[in-house]
Amino acid sequence: MGLAIGALVAGAALAEEGLIKSHGYSFFGELSYPADYTHFNYVNPDAPKGGEISLAASGTFDSMNPFTRKGRAGALSWMVYESLLGDMPATSGGLPADVYGEAYGLLAESLEYDEGKTFVIFNMRPEARFSDGTPVTAHDVVFSHNLFLEQGLKSYADAVKRRITGAEALSDHRVKFTFADGISRRSLIDQVGGTPVFPRAWYEETGARLDEPRLDAAPGSGPYMLESYDVNRRIIYKRNPDYWGADLPINKGRHNFDRIRLEYFADAGAAFEAFKAGEYTFRAETNSKQWATGYDFPAVDNGWVTTNILPDGTPPSPSGIIFNLGKETLQDVRVREAITLGYNSEWTNESLQFGLFKQRHSFSQGTPAEAKGVPEGAELALLQSLGDVVPPEMLTTPVVMAHTSDPARLTDRRNLRRAMKLLDEAGWTVGEDGMRRNAAGMLLSLELPINSSGSATLSAVVENFAKNLQAMGIEAKVEKLDPSTYTNRDRDRDYDLIFDSYAAFLGSGTGLMQRYGSREAAFSLFNPAGLASPMVDAIIEASLNTTSREDELVALRALDRALRFERFMIPTWYNGAHWVAYWDMFEHPEEIPPYALGSLDFWWYNAEKAEALKAAGALR
Incomplete structure (x- = not known):
């Protein structure tokens, strides 16, 4: 069946006395593949089986448990697990790979939910087995859900506990989740449907913990x-x-x-x-x-x-040099803007990257969710409706764009002068030794760790960026660390600046709160800047309450605009x-x-x- 735009086929969802039954799920209700689909359109259904493909991995590993909060998990160690809807977003980035926001039954052959999405029931495939031959049951699903709440990442567990109020095995192959009242219906059914399922018996027999490294990880039900x-x-x-x-x-x-x-x-x-x-x-x-x-x-x-x-x-990952907003010296936006001006994208691309990359501006670059120009129409109305959390200047000025620089020389004198003026205004003045200090005599010093197993090009990019900061009178230190030390520094947020990334967005969901929201900002591993913005929170909340794709995109453009306004990342390149x-x-x-x-x-x-x-x- 073709996927021509405008020819989406409604999923085989039958409303019976207010109950919706379907072979898959999307928030807005439309599914591209009917209940009797035979395969995804982009695959070769007759592809031969066999052979080996091999890839490189960098650094080290000491665990085959991909969910450990300590040590380093082995590459692709999550790919052995499956979920009720689709598989883990491991091999194809989610399913299917030709449409956005849709999931189809895998461990579950169907699901049922009410129109208000206050609960969902998954009807599981009784033939499903873990790789050790034991059945995959509803009891394993409930166990896995609770295991993440008890031993998973705190930011994840806290968010799920607020939204999912119950998990119950109705029978061996029928499981029900109930959801909290008074919250958005976003990321509820797809959240529980996308959670990996582990064998309860194995965990009970071994006494293993989800949050600890171990090389004898739980068996999965996946193809590998x-x-x-x-x-x-x-x-x-x-x-x-x-x-x-x-x-x-x-x-x-x-x-x-x-x-x-x-x-x-x-x-x-x-x-x-x-x-x-x-x-x-x-x-x-x-x-x-x-x-x-x-x-x-x-x-x-x-x-x-x-x-x-x-x-x-796909939209490129919002990668770049991220500010640790927990550091007092970086809480002044003028300081962050000045430091940003030290990055010369054009020179970097021409001199170090052979002119092959483009400058990223947006957190959803090249998609309908990218903010452009001055806010107008529905986006302006949304921002105005949020009141004082939105700065007036954001309503009347164009969206923040990455600055331009002279490609002919590393140090762009125009940007350097502008940066130094901003630092002066922020109270970081130059002393007789050429270094910047505040009124208390504290040196403006920044540490930027990088992974020693990374590419030489990234190292050169960071080191040349540091040279421009040093030209401003900033003590900028680039620290090359072994992979294990780097991982620990990253997790502990022990840095002033770090080259890292957030997740791009094509749609709304409560995952936006984990990545960009205030509630878990102090400790979330998905929010390396520690961004905590009432404006961003309000826009995410508004996006969660949209009921059409058109309104969702309006809210996402407002979110992109707000994230860029906060200047917590120096956007770099994309391919x-x-x-x-x-x-x-x-x-x-x-x-x-x-x-x-x-x-x-x-x-x-x-x-x-x-x-x-x-x-x-x-x-x-």
Whole structure:
């Protein structure tokens, strides 16, 4: 069935005495795939099964429990688990990858909910099994829900407890969730439907905790299971030959590789050399220097390695240099604006990134949720309705855009003069030694840690940014840390500035509160700036109460405008496409869906091409 715009087919949801029954869920009620769909439109339903795909991972790991709050979890360790609706957003970034905001039954074959969305009942597939052969039941679903509340991230648990008032197994394969009164109906059904399900019996037998690292993690019900690991060197997942859901329409044409292998490397340089030597076979390139100059080795010349640019319809991650708003020196917006002016995007792109990137401005760049110009129409009306939490100047001035700089030289003198004026106004004046201090004599000093296993290009970007700060009289220190130390510093918010990211948004949901809201700002790992803005809170609340996609987008544009106004991040670059390189034995559908590259999901292995590479001596 085609997905032509305007030809969305209402999901097979039947209203019987106010009860809605369906094979999937979307908040606004429309589903693109009917109840009798046979597979997602973008997959190759006849894709062969077999072979191995291998990728690089950086740093270290000491756990195969992906939800631990200590240590470092192994790459892709969450992919063995499934949820009631869809799978974990692991291989395709959520399901399906060609439409937004829709989920279809996986562990659940159907769901029922009332028109007011005060509860939901999931009817589970009795054939579902964990990889150890034990059934997946409603009791496991309730146990998993409670486990996250008791041992999961505090910001997540607190948010869920306020909204979900009950979880009850009505029978072995029928589970009911009830929701709080007086709150938005957003992120309720999809929240509980998207929570991973763990085996209760395994946790009770082992005494394991969700929040602690362990290498013998709970078995999952997904298509892949852990085959082996060598700590800090390698992890191998294998396709479960007895996977219970292999023939479901939601899985047709997917999960095609027999094995997925992760090779660990201490740094990005070593990882790239290993790819050139064929030690792993697929690479999603993010380093512009590597993409521009690195792919001229013999395997490319011989046609053994393919490089490709594939479309990417997702908004770029809002990555950049983030201010720790918990630091007193950074709470003055004039200081943050001055520091922001030290980043020269144009010079960085031309001199360090081969002109291959674009400057990001928005938290939802290139989507209908991106704010533009001066607020007007419905967006202006929304902002005005929020009262005093919205600064008057935000109503009359254009949305904050990333500043422009001279691409010919690192230090843009015009921006430097403007930055120094802002610092003077904020009370950080230059002394005889050329350093800036406040009235109490405290030095304006900033620490920016970076991961030593990251790319040399990122290191150069950060170090050159620090040079501009030093030219302003700021003591700017870049600290290269080993992966474990860096992870701990990041989690503890032990930094002044950090290169990190938030999540882009295409729709509303209570996850916005976890990432950008005030309530958990002091400790949420999803809010590295510690942003706590009454204006942002009010706009998110307004977005949660919208009842149409049109009104939702109005609220999201207002949110984007407000986030940019708060100046808690220096926006950096983005790439509007996927850069991929792989040894020529993988194939993919002719049309890549907008919301996922899908290399681990709906790509497949060509055995004849693989044998040809081995016969040529290219691969072992």
